[in-house]
Amino acid sequence: MTGPAHLPGQATQSTATALQSRNLGFRWGRQQPLLTFPDLDLQTGEHLFLHGPSGSGKSTLLSLLAGLQQPTTGELMMLGEDVSHRASGDRDRFRADHLGVIFQQFNLVPYLTPLANVLLPTRLSPLRRQRATPTPTAEAASLLGALAIAEDHWQRPVSQLSIGQQQRVAAARALTGAPEIILADEPTSALDADNRDRFIELLLTLAKARHTSVIFVSHDLGLAHHFHHQVCLEART
């Protein structure tokens, strides 16, 4: 376990805390062992690389950060608010307002067009809708353009998109409405090397423009150099 490593010379414009966790622990069931996680500290606009072998609890940690699960022990502060003791409805609202999530694959709702998938957060959160400038659709269009999704693909069934395109549409959805934090769960594991590097560069460039922190989970240490900080989760036996 390595603690949060602040690299020198990477100070961002804002020094507000994006994420702070202390003694986080989670148990999936009464009979299950308690999973414990290293303390995390992240300033807004900074990116964190979470690394660990499979079974190290990466996805569980992301579920806690996303507010889909409530930590069994410890505290979780996000954007200066204690979210670890909130009711699930509040956590859902917090996630809709302040978080973007990118999965490993199958990121898109199959019956919505790519454009409608990107607009989903602005339809679920009034705050995200308000932040999407100039309008949600215009922002979605510019994000899709920036992520190199050709305009004739915006209305196609998502099943006609390549995996790389699907992941980039998912990135656009995570970025839309400028959330403070993006949680990315091995989003590049299904991509080849070229696509992978391009994806990470695009994601981080667009995140930087929005002062959005990216928490990126991967088992591929070769990606760590893109990020300000890295934390390693230990393998569990």
Place this chain on the structure above:
Amino acid sequence: MKARLALTLALASLWHRRGVLALVSLTLTLSVTLLLGVQYLRSDIRQAFTSTVSGTDLIVGARSGPINLLLYSVFHIGDATNNIRWSTVEELARDPRIDWLVPLSLGDSYEGFRVVGTDPSFAAHFRYGRDQALQLAEGHWFSDTFDVVLGAEVARRKNHHSGDSVVLAHGGGSTSFMKHRDSPFRVSGVLAATGTPVDRAVYVSLQGLEAIHVGWESGVALPGRTLTPAQARQRDLTPSSVTAVLVGVERKVLTFQLQRAISQYRDEPLSAILPGIALSELWRLLGQFERILLYITGFVVITSLVGLMAVLLALQAQRRQEVAILRATGASPGLIASLYLIECVALTLVACVLALALGAAGLTLVGPWLLDNYGIRIGLRPLDSTEWLILASVPAAGLAVALIPALRAWSGSRHQGLGGSD
């Protein structure tokens, strides 16, 4: 905003899965059509039945029970216990409370169809359904002693037209050996279909009926005593008795008073019935099975709804990833659950609309054919409140059925972690 989002998502999801769901909707549509159709026909047939005779205030016959009198005078089923003397009919005609009366004389038959002897007042006063008068499809009402007017079904089944010659049989039954061969009748007209027993009857004048029975007093024709048509036209053919009389009352408030007076008639024992009441009583006896039919089709709809629920539950397994995406984007478990409710109700609504269209199209196509071939009159009409209620209960039942997958989705998505696989 959330409600609109839920609606958009649910409809998009339904459209996405239209292949599988089309079949379930088809099952549901057919069962709703069946349910609605049974209820529709039920009230239509009851309406048609209870208005087999309308406009007639009283039916008078020899003393008997109301159902019996109704059966032989209107439906031509069974026989009268006794006849009414012609003098009684003449006395009734003089009663100031009586507006009009139509004498009916039954007994003979033509190829199994009942022969009804009456006079021109029948065409003038007989009404059925919603105050509809009898219409002639061809020809004219009887003017000669040996003219006959055929009901629609009689003409169709025996393929008769105006000008055809027919020989009536003595007594009822389709295989009567005693026929009035020496006095054939000429078809003067054919009635339009009514959907009532009128379609299955043959109408002649009282005089015609009297003429063919001269010489038949002992029940069989006595040689030399019967009349030729030419002789018959010379004679006074006033009947000595009739079977029943349809009565129209001058002022409707006097109907019960008149009914009582006729029942207490001093010269011979008579009964007078109110046809509407007697028809309703008869329907209560006959109408039990259609209620059972409605219950059965109700169960068919429930079965299709259970089938719909099974499909929704099966689809739920495929939807874990989609639910994970929506949850990660900030959708609450309630929104996920509402998708299932909306989808199920939307499917039932589609089924209801399709069932209405299917039923209307079916009635429009089949209605005229039914009337022509079976004498059943069923037309398009606005649905009544009971039918709307039955129709509305289908989406309501759909909502109840959807609660099961919705609750499952709700509790499942509460405990689902990030990603569909956890």
